Amino acid sequence: MEWFAAPEYWLARAVFQRLIAALYLIGFLTAANQFRALIGEHGMLPVPRFVAQVPMRASPSLFHLHYSDRTFAAVSWAGTALAAAVLAGAGDHVPLGVAMAFWAVLWVLYLSIVNVGQTWYAFGWESLLLEAGFLAAFLGNERVAPPVLVMWLLRWLLFRVEFGAGLIKLRGDSCWRDLTCLRYHHETQPMPGPLSWFFHHLPSPLHRVEAAANHFVQLVVPVALFLPQPVASVAAALVVTTQLWLITSGNFAWLNWLTIALALSVVDAPSASALFPLPDPPAFHAEPLWFEVLVLALTVLVVVLSYWPARNLVSRRQLMNRSFNRLHLVNAYGAFGSVNRLRLEVVVEGTAEPVLGAGTVWQEYGFKGKPTEPRRMPRQVAPYHLRLDWLMWFAGISPVYARSWFAPFMARLLVNDPVTLKLLHRNPFPDEPPAHVRALLYHYRFTTWRALRTTGAWWERRLVREFLPPVTLRDLAYLVAHHPARPPVKPPGKPP
Incomplete structure (x- = not known):
């Protein structure tokens, strides 16, 4: 033919x-x-x-x-x-x-x-x-x-x-x-x-x-x-x-x-x-x-x-990025049907102190792609896909996006899980895992030209609220009961 x-x-x-x-x-x-x-x-x-x-x-x-x-x-x-x-x-x-x-x-x-x-x-x-x-x-x-x-x-x-x-x-x-x-x-x-x-x-x-x-x-x-x-x-x-x-x-x-x-x-x-x-x-x-x-x-x-x-x-109710069959053939696509006016970032921190107080020193975990440290220049990572970093962005939009995976993620930080730490840019606890971890929600904004020249900071940030209160391994033990990084811990009566 x-x-x-x-x-x-x-x-x-x-x-x-x-x-x-x-x-x-x-x-x-x-x-x-x-x-x-x-x-x-x-x-x-x-x-x-x-x-x-x-x-x-x-x-x-x-x-x-x-x-x-x-x-x-x-x-x-x-x-x-x-x-x-x-x-x-x-x-x-x-x-x-x-x-x-x-x-x-x-x-x-x-x-x-x-x-x-x-x-x-x-x-x-x-x-x-x-x-x-x-x-x-x-x-x-x-x-x-x-x-x-x-x-x-x-x-x-x-x-x-x-x-x-x-x-x-x-x-x-x-x-x-x-x-x-x-x-x-x-x-x-x-x-x-x-x-x-x-x-x-x-x-x-x-x-x-x-x-x-x-x-x-x-x-x-x-x-x-x-x-x-x-x-x-x-x-x-x-x-x-x-x-x-x-x-x-x-x-x-x-x-x-x-x-x-x-x-x-x-x-x-x-x-x-x-x-x-x-x-x-x-x-x-x-x-x-x-x-x-x-x-x-x-x-x-x-x-x-x-x-x-x-x-x-x-359709007036157009769906974005929708597969209509299980084989992902002939799909609907789209991007940025809505644009956020504010950048809310979840910042994860840990401390080695077993007892918390007003003077507790918290240290941040660094991510490979998403903004964390204000002085760190944003990186070019695409076309590689940093899946954890992307989901952290969604978590900042709404905790609903993090409901299924965020607590397991924090639990793995509490045992210094090596495969989880490979997904991160910086682990502030290389020798011993932290006693507590927590997550805070910050409003991030790009700095001005003057601030970038004088401070070297690409971002400025303001604390909005607590995203996850401090938790210990015992709090999340049911999520890491079978893990090679630490001996099993008796799980609490009910998950938090």
């Missing part, structure tokens, strides 16, 4: 697949490095407890068949190795069916992690990576031309990401409508980057330009993705430019890089050759019938599943 192939997108396919493989690699690395403290057998939200309560049909995962920390580590490192191989081009040096199997394995392994990750994996970019990775499997490899239907499905995905984000902003917060949200966003976003302080101090008219440009790129430009070339490529270039702006102004894990990968899939070779010299395209073979059948079946599946996200787009 001549209409089936889109050879002019050979470069777009190559770039898209390499970027998706790179993001899979980062996702699996993140899982391997953090899972023991978060969802391991003795983690804050253990997978064994989750799979005992949630059936396989409700959350499909290989870990319903068997779970151990060793098995999870094997899955994570296997996914990392396979993603690295695909990134290096392994998929183009094997038969078409094997290349598709590579992508299928990556998708199954990462789906298995996400579906048992609970709160730690409740982010829209997890579903986006799974959906984009699933489509990547049907793009084929260098042996066949990219299927035109899959290229259109990628545009539909990019449209939902951008247009959905644009609509949720207009519907969700008045500051997007009056173009004032960027006065607050750079300061209150989940994890500011090293340039966020400077973005925050841009003149107010430029913040309005930022907001207006965002509306244009997310509400007008996505429609142009479906227009003929080179208009579609120009629209994609505008999306890429906006995403690079977001990358420099904050840390949003791999969301922006995923969006860039989708945008680059829209750019055809003739449009790209007008700007850059390109190598000759590979010599394509005829598509096997089974491949054409699979692509047609995929297209029908996506069209059917698109009913729910399409209805969500036109």
